Structure formats: C-alpha cells, structure tokens
Amino acid sequence: MADRRPGLSAFSRNTITSAQYASHGSQLRSSHASSLQTQLSVFQSLLHQFSVSHAKEIRSNPQFRNEFARMCNAIGVDPLLSSSSGRRSGNHGSEGSAAGGSLWAKMLGGSVNDFYFELAVRVVEICRETRAENGGMIALTEVKTRVSKGRGIGGSMEVSEEDILRAVQSLEPLGSGFVVLKIGSKQMIRSVPKELNIDQSVVLEAMQVLGYVAISMLQVNLGWGRARCVAVIDDLISDGLVWVDRQAEETEYWGSAWIGAGES
Amino acid sequence: MASPAAAGPSLLPTTDILTTTNTSPNTDAFVYPPQYSFPPFYTLQPNLTTRASQLSSWSGLILAYAAHANPRLYRLTPAHSIFTNTALRRTLAPTDARLVLAHMVEHGRAAWTDPTAATKARKAGAGSDGGGGEVWLYWRTPEEWAQQLGSWVEATGQRNTVLTLYELLEGDATSREEFHGLPVEVAKSAVAVLVRRGRAQMLGEGDGVGVKFF
Known part of the structure; x- marks a missing residue:
C-alpha cells in the first residue's frame, strides 16, 4: 500500500516536472537563440559597415x-x-x-x-x-x-x-x-x-620536372612499354595539350599549358 | 620617331603580344612573347588547332618585331634571323617559315613581293621551295597607311596638289610621320586604297609617280 501512493501521484508529478524542465529548457534555448541573434545582427551590421568602408x-x-x-x-x-x-539553408535556422x-x-x-x-x-x-x-x-x-x-x-x-x-x-x-x-x-x-585518364595525368605531371618529356624518359622512369608511352603522347597531342619539338636529340614533348608559366 | 603605335583590334588573335610590345617602338628593348623561348615553337605542330595557334603567334611576333626594329622591317624572307633562336639552338625551317608567311598573306598582314613567283611555287607543289617566299610586311595594313597619308595631306592642306611618291616617303616634310621611309611598293598599295575610294589619283609611271589627293 505504502508504495502505491507515491506510485500513482508520481505519474502526474513526473509529467509536471518534465513539463517544467521542458519549458525551462525551451526558455533557455529561446533566450540563448535571441541573444545569438542579437549578436549575429550586430555582427552583420558591423561586417556590412566594414565591407562598405573597406x-x-x-x-x-x-x-x-x-x-x-x-x-x-x-x-x-x-x-x-x-x-x-538558398543552398546554405543547412547552416542556419530555416527562417x-x-x-x-x-x-x-x-x-x-x-x-x-x-x-x-x-x-x-x-x-x-x-x-x-x-x-x-x-x-x-x-x-x-x-x-x-x-x-x-x-x-x-x-x-x-x-x-x-x-x-x-x-x-x-x-x-x-x-x-x-x-x-x-x-x-x-x-x-x-x-x-x-x-577527363584526363590516369596515364595522361601521370605524363603531364612528369612534364613539370623539365617542362618536357621524351619517349625514352617515360619508358625509363615509369617502366612503361614503348607502345603505351607513344599512345599516351599521341592522345595528348590530339587534345592539343602537348607541343612537339623535333629539333632536340630525341623528339621532345612539351606541355602547352606551361608556355608562359616558366617565367613567372 | 615616337608615334602612337596603336595596335588596333584588327591585329590578329594574338593582340596581347602586340599591345604590350608595341606601345613605344624603338625605345625599349623588344620583348619577345613567351612562345619565342618555347622550343616546340620552331617545329611545325602536327595538331591542326595547335598549328593554327602557332602560325598566328608567329605572325604576331613577326609584325611586332618588324614594327619595333630600328630601322623598321618592311620585307622578310623565310631565311630571316627572326626564325632562329640562337639561345635555344632552334630554327623554324624555311619551308615552315614559308607557311607562316603564307598564313600572313592569307590574313592580309603581308603580301608576296613577287606574286607570280608565289603562284608558280604553289603550282609546282608544296614540296618545292622554288624562289619567291619574300613578303612585304603589313604591320600597318594598306588601309591604315592610306588613312595616315590622307590625314597628313589633310592636315598640311595639300589637297589637289600633285605630290611625288618620293616627296611623300622621303621628303623632309614627312620625316616625323610613321609612313616616312615606307617602301614605294607598299605605299602604292596604300594609295591604291585611296584611289579605289575616289580620294586620290595616280599620275605618271615608273619612279616619278605622282599622287594627287582630293
């Protein structure tokens, strides 16, 4: 008997306290939010001023x-x-x-x-x-x-x-x-x-070292077969990404994206 | 010699090169475009898009160089030193250089000095490099020269006066003008523009050619 009395009223008491906790929590949350909002608006106006004056x-x-x-x-x-x-809605409250x-x-x-x-x-x-x-x-x-x-x-x-x-x-x-x-x-x-395929990217990357590559260089450094090297180079040429220099000892292939980049 | 060498928007796609190097001719050292120190620039490119860009870069380089050189450069052969970069030990082969010049002729930035030889060479086939190949460089187009001639005549009040080409091109009166020293052949094509517009008339033949401006 003694344990039933508090048991019954405990239901209502529990609901009351949890309601109180909840309301207090929401109160805290709202005051927190409003203070943040004030801060944010102050900051906004300051940022605005800043961006205008500067x-x-x-x-x-x-x-x-x-x-x-x-x-x-x-x-x-x-x-x-x-x-x-409105892509950034995730970061703020919806409103x-x-x-x-x-x-x-x-x-x-x-x-x-x-x-x-x-x-x-x-x-x-x-x-x-x-x-x-x-x-x-x-x-x-x-x-x-x-x-x-x-x-x-x-x-x-x-x-x-x-x-x-x-x-x-x-x-x-x-x-x-x-x-x-x-x-x-x-x-x-x-x-x-x-899209560049992996081979093409690798060759373009290799070009950065000297500004150019030659077939034999690729064979030695990448361990590729000659046919693979030639195929990649041909692809790059047909995409206009590589210029050919036939006046070197071995034909050299230069990255066209670096024409003016070497000097800066 | 200072002249407002306004490299107009008509100067081919590579206007960047021209506007940066052309602003003050004959005073600063000529600034070569970045392509000049790019070794493959001296090998004709197999990719046709790349080749088109290569040809127009060459054209821009040549015109800027010619306008900047002292004395200015009016004619060019495929064997000219501009096609060789000694530091890189690279040379654009004369057959390829000829293609550059042909590209320039096609775009109105040059004219064969001997048009008949040029057509003959073309008929003989692309492989032969038989003669011709020399061009007048139009770093100013005949239209631009015509405009300069016209405004000079206007400014000096010499309309309806007969002037000899020699007076115009070599006389003291024009020594400050950009067209001073212009080869007679180029000047004639400029005058021809004015004639076509009904603004001038050519009189006489041979060396003593006179021009009357209206």
Whole structure:
C-alpha cells in the first residue's frame, strides 16, 4: 500500500516536472537563440559597415581581400553566394537563412560579388583566347600574370591565386565546365570538359620536372612499354595539350599549358 | 620617331603580344612573347588547332618585331634571323617559315613581293621551295597607311596638289610621320586604297609617280 501512493501521484508529478524542465529548457534555448541573434545582427551590421568602408581596399588589395574572404568563410558566410541561392539553408535556422542569404549578398554584393564576377569573366576570356594554343588547359600562375597585365577598359586587376580559384568556383552554377585540376605541384584550369585518364595525368605531371618529356624518359622512369608511352603522347597531342619539338636529340614533348608559366 | 603605335583590334588573335610590345617602338628593348623561348615553337605542330595557334603567334611576333626594329622591317624572307633562336639552338625551317608567311598573306598582314613567283611555287607543289617566299610586311595594313597619308595631306592642306611618291616617303616634310621611309611598293598599295575610294589619283609611271589627293 505504502508504495502505491507515491506510485500513482508520481505519474502526474513526473509529467509536471518534465513539463517544467521542458519549458525551462525551451526558455533557455529561446533566450540563448535571441541573444545569438542579437549578436549575429550586430555582427552583420558591423561586417556590412566594414565591407562598405573597406570596399575600395577589398577590391584593390589582394591580401586584404584574401583575409576578408577567409574571415567570411570562418563564420560561414560565402561572399560569392548569389541572392537567389538558398543552398546554405543547412547552416542556419530555416527562417534565418532565407532572409539571411539574400541579406548577405545584398550587404556584400556591391563590392565583393561584382569583383569576383568580373574576374571570372576575365578568366573565361583568357581561357578562350589561349585555348588553341594550350588545348584548354592553362596554369593558374599564367592566368594570374595575364589578369594582372590586363588590358582594355577595366585596366589591370591585382589578384591573388585564391581570388582566381574563387572566381572559377563562382562559375560552377553555370555548369560551364571550368575545373581546377592539380597536376603534380601545379594548379591548372581546364576549360574544355574532358577527363584526363590516369596515364595522361601521370605524363603531364612528369612534364613539370623539365617542362618536357621524351619517349625514352617515360619508358625509363615509369617502366612503361614503348607502345603505351607513344599512345599516351599521341592522345595528348590530339587534345592539343602537348607541343612537339623535333629539333632536340630525341623528339621532345612539351606541355602547352606551361608556355608562359616558366617565367613567372 | 615616337608615334602612337596603336595596335588596333584588327591585329590578329594574338593582340596581347602586340599591345604590350608595341606601345613605344624603338625605345625599349623588344620583348619577345613567351612562345619565342618555347622550343616546340620552331617545329611545325602536327595538331591542326595547335598549328593554327602557332602560325598566328608567329605572325604576331613577326609584325611586332618588324614594327619595333630600328630601322623598321618592311620585307622578310623565310631565311630571316627572326626564325632562329640562337639561345635555344632552334630554327623554324624555311619551308615552315614559308607557311607562316603564307598564313600572313592569307590574313592580309603581308603580301608576296613577287606574286607570280608565289603562284608558280604553289603550282609546282608544296614540296618545292622554288624562289619567291619574300613578303612585304603589313604591320600597318594598306588601309591604315592610306588613312595616315590622307590625314597628313589633310592636315598640311595639300589637297589637289600633285605630290611625288618620293616627296611623300622621303621628303623632309614627312620625316616625323610613321609612313616616312615606307617602301614605294607598299605605299602604292596604300594609295591604291585611296584611289579605289575616289580620294586620290595616280599620275605618271615608273619612279616619278605622282599622287594627287582630293
């Protein structure tokens, strides 16, 4: 009997306490959330002020821009995010992201977005201009020198490699087929949508050592049969990725993507 | 000699080379484009897309070089030293160099000095390198030269005056003009442009050719 009384009332008591815990918890959560929201909005406005007052510097100083972009990244803000895109909803609460996404873009858009889109246009131009020469693959460093040389109305742009990478990323939603590849130690931008097979990548990587390869070099260093080497080289030639030099002792094959890259 | 050598947008796909090297002719050392130190540049490329780019790069290099050289270069043979890079020990073979020149002629950036020899050589087959092969370089097209001649005549108020080609090209009055020293043959093709537009008339024959501008 004695153990039944507390047992019965315990049901209601338990529900009451758990309800109280729950309400207290939600209270805590909401106050926490609202304080975070305040912090975030303060931060937003500060970031906004910052980006407006330093807009000129963000555009002109690549190092500064880099730091700014890294800061934005660290707090989960993508300076390139366009206003229509809601892809980042996973990071925020559902309500905040819809408004927040466009807000960020609006805040930063004027200076940062435009900069990267402009740069992306230049990168596309450069890739197209040089496509016949290099088969649609160009070294990142080469793009950088060409961009900084500049020409035409906008004049030259002072950019870092990270800027260019970011600009290429901003092309992604267009499905334009611009891809950044890493071959050996070099980063290349591939503007023709074609996959390199493993053999081709290996040969292109080997080219970085001296700038060229010869069939015998490949045979010795990779342990491939002659036919395999010749086949890979022929493929690379027909893709326009390799230039032939017949005036060396043994015919040499040079990576076209490195034509201007050796000097910078 | 300083002249606003505006390498116009009409200057072939490789305008980059030209705009960077052409801004101040005869003062700075000539800056060779990066392809110049790329050994395969001296071997005709088997891939046709690559070859097209190679030919137009050569064309750009030659025109920029010719406009920059002191004295300026107006004619070129396939055996010219520009086709050899002694540091790399590479030479574009004369048969290949001839292809470059043919490419330039095709794109209006050069003209065979002896058109009949050129057609004869072509009829004889691609393998033969029989004569011809020398070109006038059009680092300014005849249209551009025509424009310069026209505006000089206009600026000096010599319309309806008969000027000899010698006066125009070698006279003291034009010593500051870019067309000063232009070979007679090139100047004639420029005047021909003006004649076609009804802006000039050629008078006389031989060395004493005169031009009257309207």
